Structure formats: structure tokens, C-alpha cells
Amino acid sequence: xxxxxxxGPIGDLDVSEWVGEPxxxxxxxVAIECFQMLCPGCVAHGLPQARxxxxxxxxxxxxxxxxxxxxxxxxTGPDALEVFLHEFGIHFPVAVxxxxxxxxxxxxxxxxxxxxxxxxxxxxxxxxRFVHLGxxxxxALGVLLGQLLTEEPDGPPD
Amino acid sequence: xxxxxxxGPIGDLDVSEWVGEPxxxxxxxVAIECFQMLCPGCVAHGLPQARxxxxxxxxxxxxxxxxxxxxxxxxTGPDALEVFLHEFGIHFPVAVxxxxxxxxxxxxxxxxxxxxxxxxxxxxxxxxRFVHLGxxxxxALGVLLGQLLTEEPDGPPD
Amino acid sequence: xxxxxxxGPIGDLDVSEWVGEPxxxxxxxVAIECFQMLCPGCVAHGLPQARxxxxxxxxxxxxxxxxxxxxxxxxTGPDALEVFLHEFGIHFPVAVxxxxxxxxxxxxxxxxxxxxxxxxxxxxxxxxRFVHLGxxxxxALGVLLGQLLTEEPDGPPD
Amino acid sequence: xxxxxxxGPIGDLDVSEWVGEPxxxxxxxVAIECFQMLCPGCVAHGLPQARxxxxxxxxxxxxxxxxxxxxxxxxTGPDALEVFLHEFGIHFPVAVxxxxxxxxxxxxxxxxxxxxxxxxxxxxxxxxRFVHLGxxxxxALGVLLGQLLTEEPDGPPD
Numbered sequence: 001x002x003x004x005x006x007x008g009p010i011g012d013l014d015v016s017e018w019v020g021e022p023x024x025x026x027x028x029x030v031a032i033e034c035f036q037m038l039c040p041g042c043v044a045h046g047l048p049q050a051r052x053x054x055x056x057x058x059x060x061x062x063x064x065x066x067x068x069x070x071x072x073x074x075x076t077g078p079d080a081l082e083v084f085l086h087e088f089g090i091h092f093p094v095a096v097x098x099x100x101x102x103x104x105x106x107x108x109x110x111x112x113x114x115x116x117x118x119x120x121x122x123x124x125x126x127x128x129r130f131v132h133l134g135x136x137x138x139x140a141l142g143v144l145l146g147q148l149l150t151e152e153p154d155g156p157p158d
Numbered sequence: 159x160x161x162x163x164x165x166g167p168i169g170d171l172d173v174s175e176w177v178g179e180p181x182x183x184x185x186x187x188v189a190i191e192c193f194q195m196l197c198p199g200c201v202a203h204g205l206p207q208a209r210x211x212x213x214x215x216x217x218x219x220x221x222x223x224x225x226x227x228x229x230x231x232x233x234t235g236p237d238a239l240e241v242f243l244h245e246f247g248i249h250f251p252v253a254v255x256x257x258x259x260x261x262x263x264x265x266x267x268x269x270x271x272x273x274x275x276x277x278x279x280x281x282x283x284x285x286x287r288f289v290h291l292g293x294x295x296x297x298a299l300g301v302l303l304g305q306l307l308t309e310e311p312d313g314p315p316d
Numbered sequence: 317x318x319x320x321x322x323x324g325p326i327g328d329l330d331v332s333e334w335v336g337e338p339x340x341x342x343x344x345x346v347a348i349e350c351f352q353m354l355c356p357g358c359v360a361h362g363l364p365q366a367r368x369x370x371x372x373x374x375x376x377x378x379x380x381x382x383x384x385x386x387x388x389x390x391x392t393g394p395d396a397l398e399v400f401l402h403e404f405g406i407h408f409p410v411a412v413x414x415x416x417x418x419x420x421x422x423x424x425x426x427x428x429x430x431x432x433x434x435x436x437x438x439x440x441x442x443x444x445r446f447v448h449l450g451x452x453x454x455x456a457l458g459v460l461l462g463q464l465l466t467e468e469p470d471g472p473p474d
Numbered sequence: 475x476x477x478x479x480x481x482g483p484i485g486d487l488d489v490s491e492w493v494g495e496p497x498x499x500x501x502x503x504v505a506i507e508c509f510q511m512l513c514p515g516c517v518a519h520g521l522p523q524a525r526x527x528x529x530x531x532x533x534x535x536x537x538x539x540x541x542x543x544x545x546x547x548x549x550t551g552p553d554a555l556e557v558f559l560h561e562f563g564i565h566f567p568v569a570v571x572x573x574x575x576x577x578x579x580x581x582x583x584x585x586x587x588x589x590x591x592x593x594x595x596x597x598x599x600x601x602x603r604f605v606h607l608g609x610x611x612x613x614a615l616g617v618l619l620g621q622l623l624t625e626e627p628d629g630p631p632d
Contacts (some may be wrong), residue, residue: 017490036246049203056613072241080233087196087230139530142616150624214455265388297372302460308466354561361515388557396549403512403546 003131004144010122014106015066017078019085020093023062023074029148030062030122034097034108036069037076039116045135046117047090052138054147060149065094068108068116070154073099108130123148160289162302168280171224171253172264179241181220187306188220188280190264192255194227195242197236199272203293204275205248208298209302217292218307223252226266226274231257254274281306320445323372326356326438329411330422331382335398336409339378341442348436350413350424352385355432356452361451362433363406368454369461370408375467381410384424384432389415427451432455439464476482477483478603478618484596487569489540492504494567501620504632508571509583510523510543511550511558519609520601522593526612527619528566534623537570542582542590547573568612597622 023030025101033050035042047065054063065085070074078096085094097105107113111120114133121130121144130144168188174265178232181188191208193200205223212221223243243252255263256299269278272291279288279302288302322456323356326346339346349366351358357421363381371380385392394412413421423429427436437446437460446460484504497504507524509516519540530535536624539559545552552570559568562603572581581587588607595604595618 008535038242038247040201043198052613056617072245075233075238075241080238082184083230084196088198138612139526139616142613142618143530143620146620146622147618147624148620149617149622209454213460221399294452297368297458300455300460301372301462302458304462304464305466306462307459308463338624354558356517356562359514388561391554391557396554399546399549400512402512 001104002041002098005149006129009028009126010120011026011126013066014093014098014110015036016098017096019082019096020091021077022095023064023108025062025122025126027124029060029145030064030120031062031145032066032120032122034068034113034118034120036067036071036116037081038072041134042117043088046119047088049119049136049138049141050092051090053141056125057145060147064093064120065090065092066097066107067094068097068105068113069099070104070108079090121145121152160247164285164287167284168278168286169284172256173224173253174252174256175254176237177236177243177254178249180253181251182221183220183280183284185282186217186220187282187303188207188222188278189303190222190224190280191280192224192226192271192274192278194225194229194274195239196230200275200294201246205246206275207246207277207294207296207299210252211299215303219303221250222267223248223250225252226255226263226271226276227257228262228266241269252314259296279303281309317428320382320463322437322443322445324444325442326436326444327383327442330414330426332414333394333409333412334369335394335401335411335412338405339380339409341378341438343440344375344378344441346380346438347461348380348382348438350384350429350432350434350436352383352432353389353397354388356434361437363404365435365452365454365457366408367406369457373461377461379408381406381408382413382423383410384413384421384429384434385422386424386455400462403465437461437464440465478602478621480577480601483522483600483616484594484602485600487540488567488572488584490572491552491572492567493552493559494565496539496569497567499536499596499600501572502536503592503598503619504538504541505619506589506594506596507537508540508590509529509595510545510590511555512546513606516560516591523593523610523612523615524566524623525564527615529563531619535619537566539564540581541568542571542579542587542592543573544578544589546583576617595619596615598624615620 005134031053033046035046050063053061067081097107102109118133119136123129189211191204193204208221211219225239255265257263260267276291277294278286281287343416347369349362351362368380369377383397413423415421418425435452436444439445503525507520509520522538540567541555571581573579592607593610597603
């Protein structure tokens, strides 16, 4: 089976606020769905898949959203985001990527993300193992998560 | 074949503004997609079907959207709507249902609409012939439009 | 709206046997699904759509199948066909296109059909109005059937 | 994560013939799709998923079909099966479950299978770990395969 890359530690998420409780990521496999609320591919594919992950895995997987806004900030602020999450039935915690003086928000810049939706997966040791822009196949994502959940907590050697 | 009801003349749309050019409805079969920009069923079913109608029928059918906002007005105003239409590739004209002192906007009240998405179809004589809340099957909608497009311009007698 | 072609009278179907009662086509709009029981596109698209037509239209439309076998005759004979129809829940009448000394069976040759699935639609005057090899979109097929069901029984002039 | 059951060794498959080369199962994770060629759920879900597994995993997973015929034997014999496999693009090896004097063929009886499609998954040590009648979700199947592929070759202790 194809080895998953080890893309370095995820570190702290540089976010400005949370909708919901910030989860404890320590020792957990984590899936982060990076989205914008007015991005069609996020609404059609990325967020429904993240919701399915939360439903399928329960407490075995931390699922969280990251609102990585890089356009249309004026109509996608925290008030609009809260309505969106409510209407679209998204109950996992969602963080807002920090807007500073750059076009792209802080977390997008740190990981070199190129758009939305982007799915990130982090192993139990806090290392980034998967980054994908666009639709992710359910079978392929399941295999990857099955691998990371089965790895020993100290993971394979770098 | 089941006769379509004749629900009376549609009259003028009571709207506060248009995104795009207000179309000429005179003598035309018209499909109106009533939606809210943060309504999941509208994004998943109603608006994609309206876009498909516009693409399939070209100039034989007038397709228009009606933004019938009855909740979350504060984050779904004209600026947000324009961004939404741009991002979701909606190129047919969209009117904004008039907000007055009632909970429901003016056109929703006039036709007794109960939610979104609601699809309305109007015949060549300007009479409302179809009202449906929720997802409409493509085959059934096609049959209805094929009927109305084939009826003589003066339509069947009331 | 694009005029439908008038492809001449359908005449009698040249078939060797029927599973189910041969329907009366006189004065009826008729949809014929030409298929082979071991053709993937027929099983995935053509036959489910024909079943949906029968369910949607009831007595307003005659739906029938035509088993136009042009390969693998040895394993798709009448016994196999009956099991197939039973297992796949096909309850509309199915005729077997006549095998004679040619590679293609009789009805396929008469209408110049080039493969399966092929959908044929016939108007109330018995003229062929639509021939399509491959998947047919539900919306487009609905429009066509709505047109033909609304035309006066004597149809438009040739 | 929910532990997978350990359902005992799979042993030798009791089959009467193979279409394609019998694969070497030794030390491999194996997915077996039990099907009948005239079973709608097999054609719609089971076999397309097995084909997707073969395509996704390549040599990391052994995928094979098992034709577990328990009805309509007379029209689903080896000749019909070979045509079916060719037409439906199934290129992984397929075995024919042994017909003896019982209603159900030998492998179905041994594992207590109750119908088709049934998906079996076997770990690297030859133990049956998953048995499911009906449609299997891609995400759930991926997780399971990711787990089994990551387990040490000697597997977890019984």
C-alpha cells in the first residue's frame, strides 16, 4: 500500500474564533475540512463528507471545520457563518482562520493551501499526513483513516 | 393525462429589485424558482434544476429566480445574494421578493407559499399552473413543460 | 421549441414472441425500450427509465420492451429472458425481436438501430418521432412525451 | 475504533471452476464478492464496488468474485457467466461455488451466507473478518481495509 507522506507537525491552529468548543487534538486522528460558506464544492462535497465522517467515527476521530475565507469577507463574517452552520446541519466545531494583513488567512498560508474545499488529515502524533484540494473519494479517505487509526500511537518512524 | 390546475393569473411580481434584466413574460411559459440563498434544498436541488431548465430550453422558456427571504434577513441581503449568484453560476434573472411589515415577503403571501424551494410554472396566458414545495422530479417537470409549450397560445378554456 | 422529426409510420412490430400481453398501440403514445438482457447500459439506465415511465404515466402511455438480441444469443434466449424480467422487476410487456438469417434481428434492421439501449417514441398516429441510442435525460424525455400527449390526436401535418 | 470480529480461518474455497487464474491468497488481505449474475443488487452495487476495489488497491488487495448460484441455475451456467463477465467488464478472477445435492452451493453453506450480494473480507492470516449481505458503504469498507492492511502480518492475538 502506498505510504502516506509525513508533512510535519500541525502545531497550533492559528484561528481567531470558534463556533462550538475547541476540541482536544492530543493523541487523536483529526480530519479538518477547510471551506468557505459560499463555495459550491464545499457545500456539495466537502462538508457533507465531513458530516459523514463525524457520524461514522464518533469519538474515534476528531472532525472539525476551518473557515478559510479568502474572498467575499464582507458577506461571510461570523454572523453569516453561524446561520450557515445552523441551516446546513453542521454540528462539529468550526474555527475561523485568522485574517491578518494578507490576502490569504493565516492557516491557509502556513500549509500552502490553494483553495476550497481542502481536506487535511493529521495522525495521532500531530503530524499532517494528507492534504487534498477538491473532492475526495469515500473509499480512498476510508482507507487512509483506517491506516492512521491502526498505526501505533507513536506512529511509524520519520 | 392528468389535467393541470388553472390557479388564476400570476399578475405582476411584487418585487423590490432585480439582479439581471427583468424578463418579458408576455406570451411565454415561465418557471420561477423561489429560494433562499442559505437553504440547503435550494442549493442541492431547486437551483441546479432551474439552471438545467435554462440550459435545456433556451429562449422557449423564461426561467427566473425569486429570493423569498423569510428568515436570516440580516445575512442574506442584496450584497450577499449577488456574491451567492456569482459563485453558484446562476445567470438567469433573479428578483427579490418585497419585504414589508409581515414575516413573509409579499409574493410568498400572495401565492400562499409555505417554504423554499418552491417551483412555480406559468402558462403562455399568464396563469399559474403548477406550485410545488420541495424537490421536483425531472421527468414530471419535463412532461408539464412539454404540455404547456404545446398548448395553443390562448390555452384551454377555464 | 425544437420540432420533433416525423420518421414515418411504425407499422407492425416484427417480433417472434411476447412475454406478457401484446398491448394495443392504436391511438396511443408509445415508448419502446430496445435492450439486451446482458447489456450494462440497458440494466443501469434504459430499463430503469422505462420502468419509471410505466409508473409515472399509468394508462396515458404504452411502455413496452423489445429484446433486440444481436450477440450472445445462446445465453439470452426466452428462458433466460423470463428469469431476467422477473428478477429485475420489469412488469410491462416485452417482445422478442425476430431472429432470421441476418446478424441483426428484424426490427433493428427496419429502423436502422445501431445498438442497445435505444429508446423509440411513437405518436398517437403511429409515427416514429424519437430514436436515441444511449442514455436519455429524464427532463428531455419528459418534455417530448408532454408534447406528444398534448398534440391533437391527428397530430401536426406532415 | 470498533474491533473487527475474528470469524475463523477461511480455509480452501470449495469451488468447481475458475474464470481467470486462481489467485494466491497467502499472506494477503482478500475481498470476495459473492454474487449471482441475474441479481439486481449485485449488478448495481456489489460488482461495481468490487471493480473499484481492484482498481484502487492494485496488488495490495486480492479481489475475487464467487458465483454463488442458488436459483435459476439453468440460465446462469458457465457459458452465461463468461458472457456476463465480459460484457460487464469484470476482469478479476471469478470462481463458481460448488453445486452439490443441496439447495445452496457449498461455500454459501459453509459460511452461512443468506443471499447476494454478500461481501467477505479476509485478513493476512486467512481469517474471515467481515461478512455483509447487501450494499456496503464505500467509506466504511475503506476503513476496514485500511485497518487490515496496516495490521502486522501476524495480526492481533485471537
